[in-house]
Amino acid sequence: MIDVTLLGTGGMMPLPGRFLTSCMLQINGHSILIDCGESTQTAIRSAGLSFKPIDLICITHFHADHISGLVGVLLSMANSERKEPVTILAPPKAAQVIGHMLVIAPQFPFELYVSELKNDVLPFDFEGIQITPFPVKHRVPCWGFSFYLPRLAKFDPDAAEALGVPRILWSRLQSGEDVELDDGRLIRARQVTGKERRGIRVTYATDTRPVPVISEVGRDSDLMILEGMYGNDEKMDKAMHDGHMIFEEAAGIARDAGAKQLWLTHYSPALPDPEAYLDAARTVFPETVCGTCGMHTLLRYPEDGR
Amino acid sequence: MIDVTLLGTGGMMPLPGRFLTSCMLQINGHSILIDCGESTQTAIRSAGLSFKPIDLICITHFHADHISGLVGVLLSMANSERKEPVTILAPPKAAQVIGHMLVIAPQFPFELYVSELKNDVLPFDFEGIQITPFPVKHRVPCWGFSFYLPRLAKFDPDAAEALGVPRILWSRLQSGEDVELDDGRLIRARQVTGKERRGIRVTYATDTRPVPVISEVGRDSDLMILEGMYGNDEKMDKAMHDGHMIFEEAAGIARDAGAKQLWLTHYSPALPDPEAYLDAARTVFPETVCGTCGMHTLLRYPEDGR
Numbered sequence: 001m002i003d004v005t006l007l008g009t010g011g012m013m014p015l016p017g018r019f020l021t022s023c024m025l026q027i028n029g030h031s032i033l034i035d036c037g038e039s040t041q042t043a044i045r046s047a048g049l050s051f052k053p054i055d056l057i058c059i060t061h062f063h064a065d066h067i068s069g070l071v072g073v074l075l076s077m078a079n080s081e082r083k084e085p086v087t088i089l090a091p092p093k094a095a096q097v098i099g100h101m102l103v104i105a106p107q108f109p110f111e112l113y114v115s116e117l118k119n120d121v122l123p124f125d126f127e128g129i130q131i132t133p134f135p136v137k138h139r140v141p142c143w144g145f146s147f148y149l150p151r152l153a154k155f156d157p158d159a160a161e162a163l164g165v166p167r168i169l170w171s172r173l174q175s176g177e178d179v180e181l182d183d184g185r186l187i188r189a190r191q192v193t194g195k196e197r198r199g200i201r202v203t204y205a206t207d208t209r210p211v212p213v214i215s216e217v218g219r220d221s222d223l224m225i226l227e228g229m230y231g232n233d234e235k236m237d238k239a240m241h242d243g244h245m246i247f248e249e250a251a252g253i254a255r256d257a258g259a260k261q262l263w264l265t266h267y268s269p270a271l272p273d274p275e276a277y278l279d280a281a282r283t284v285f286p287e288t289v290c291g292t293c294g295m296h297t298l299l300r301y302p303e304d305g306r
Numbered sequence: 307m308i309d310v311t312l313l314g315t316g317g318m319m320p321l322p323g324r325f326l327t328s329c330m331l332q333i334n335g336h337s338i339l340i341d342c343g344e345s346t347q348t349a350i351r352s353a354g355l356s357f358k359p360i361d362l363i364c365i366t367h368f369h370a371d372h373i374s375g376l377v378g379v380l381l382s383m384a385n386s387e388r389k390e391p392v393t394i395l396a397p398p399k400a401a402q403v404i405g406h407m408l409v410i411a412p413q414f415p416f417e418l419y420v421s422e423l424k425n426d427v428l429p430f431d432f433e434g435i436q437i438t439p440f441p442v443k444h445r446v447p448c449w450g451f452s453f454y455l456p457r458l459a460k461f462d463p464d465a466a467e468a469l470g471v472p473r474i475l476w477s478r479l480q481s482g483e484d485v486e487l488d489d490g491r492l493i494r495a496r497q498v499t500g501k502e503r504r505g506i507r508v509t510y511a512t513d514t515r516p517v518p519v520i521s522e523v524g525r526d527s528d529l530m531i532l533e534g535m536y537g538n539d540e541k542m543d544k545a546m547h548d549g550h551m552i553f554e555e556a557a558g559i560a561r562d563a564g565a566k567q568l569w570l571t572h573y574s575p576a577l578p579d580p581e582a583y584l585d586a587a588r589t590v591f592p593e594t595v596c597g598t599c600g601m602h603t604l605l606r607y608p609e610d611g612r
Contacts, residue, residue, distance in 0.1 A: 012385075013347065013378070013381070013382060013385065014345070014347065014348045014378070015348065015351060016348055016351055016352040038344055038345060038347070038348075038374075038375060038377075038378045039320070039344060039345045039348060041319065041320065041344070042320045042321065042322055042344075042345060045321060045322055046322040062409075062410055063410070064377050064378065064381055064410045064411060067410055068344075068374075068377055068378055068410060069344060071344075071370050071374055072319070072320070072344045072370065072374055075319070075370055076319060079318075079319065096409075097409050097410065100406040100407070100409040101406070101407065101409065101410065103368075103402075103403050103406040103407065104368055104369070104370045104373055104374060104403065104407065105370060
């Protein structure tokens with residue numbers, strides 16, 4: 001399961017009642033925070049989420065509305081008695097930028113690992129979650145992130161029984177490991193498991209023009225969270241100039257990716273009522289929803305139902 | 307007149323519904339922002355105030371809850387089309403600290419003057435407002451600020467008439483200037499004005515133990531805004547260790563200063579209901595009020611009534 005909470009939906013400036021765009025994923029006891037603009041710590045509290053389990057903070061880019069709340073979040077994490085290391089994944093020069101920002105912070109009771117994003121689109125494993133950062137197209141270097149929680153293939157106890165595998169070894173086979181029996185036989189995991197099962201994918205990208213990599217990496221996403229900076233093409237010139245998207249462009253990405261659902265976020269402060277532009281986006285991708293601060297969903301493995 | 311808005315009342319961490327401690331003074335068309343923790347830009351919007359007239363930002367000290375919102379406020383000021391220079395008055399190393407914080411900010415459309423506070427208690431003039439910064443006693447170097455709006459002595463037109471002063475020179479005399487007439491006579495302003503009139507004083511101090519300088523500089527304040535980090539002396543050890551005050555200590559300062567009113571602010575996040583401790587503070591200084599976010603008052607010259 002992936003528990004998704006859209007903490008905020010504002011671009012550029014936080015407004016009363018609209019926090020800056022940020023998102024929390026809770027997966028297998030690990031929390032991942034994506035972006036961290038000013039007031040994110042308040043958004044986390046408003047959503048009733050905890051600071052302590054935040055193991056990873058992914059920063060899309062270094063514009064203030066995506067990082068200015070970092071010190072506050074780290075201070076609240078320190079206050080939550082977190083002792084375990086925290087990893088921050090952020091664009092190049094992250095160590096330098098974050099180092100500068102921490103000038104107003106004390107020593108934290110946990111270690112901070114800062115890891116810099118690369119332009120290669122390569123997934124990596126984080127606590128059993130496959131994370132794929134991908135570069136997008138904004139005025140400054142900016143990344144999107146796709147999170148995939150794989151699912152183990154179904155274990156076939158009858159097959160294991162038939163092969164004479166002692167029960168004590170079943171869990172290793174179930175987790176995909178091959179095992180050697182006392183009699184010397186090698187049992188492959190695939191001999192006792194069914195066909196591969198689909199996991200859960202969440203893809204997040206804001207502050208970008210609609211580049212193909214988003215739908216490529218985000219293929220078959222259960223949920224896409226994409227920016228809807230402007231409602232319609234009246235603002236297309238500005239969107240193109242500043243590296244942003246209008247609603248229908250985001251909807252086009254979700255359609256191209258074959259996504260199940262799209263949440264729009266990162267609204268311009270000049271867009272007080274995003275719902276007014278929703279119908280047009282739905283003509284492109286019907287499962288489009290205007291994200292709201294604190295919006296939450298629990299994504300289950302497909303066969304488990306919802 | 308001094309228009310005072312208490313933007314936030316929280317210490318340490320912003321909470322849903324409680325912004326970090328910050329205050330806006332509006333005096334003669336100039337706005338002065340005191341402290342600037344995370345979410346201050348949202349607090350300013352919530353209070354319905356403008357970013358453009360902020361000419362001076364006074365920072366008490368460099369703990370994150372008093373400065374982490376600076377970049378956001380400056381960005382909102384840039385967005386308000388402000389072009390005039392902005393002055394930041396802050397503790398020593400201000401240029402370095404603020405320079406580091408601005409790593410995530412673009413070039414602003416206004417000049418930023420950074421002025422560092424000194425330990426001498428010396429008033430200076432800022433746009434006709436007398437500002438006295440004074441060092442207080444916290445874990446790190448920290449300052450309070452007293453703002454005094456002087457009032458011109460009352461002009462006596464009969465006296466001016468009797469002395470044969472042409473009307474064209476009256477406004478100069480009224481503003482306290484001596485003038486020379488065409489016939490060579492020097493007319494002193496005091497010859498045509500009545501006795502000195504009291505102005506308006508607002509004094510602000512948070513994050514400090516109750517040191518005498520606060521009531522000395524803040525003598526006869528029309529309004530004192532002081533921290534009430536903790537409700538009562540159950541937390542006295544912590545208050546003494548961390549350089550904070552309990553409600554009754556703040557009330558004692560207002561009493562010693564002969565203040566007209568005290569607003570408490572900068573509540574600990576562990577103090578959800580400050581009103582619960584108000585009665586005890588009022589036994590020390592009856593005109594004590596628990597500050598709330600957005601609380602506002604218009605202070606007039608004494609004789610003008612309220």
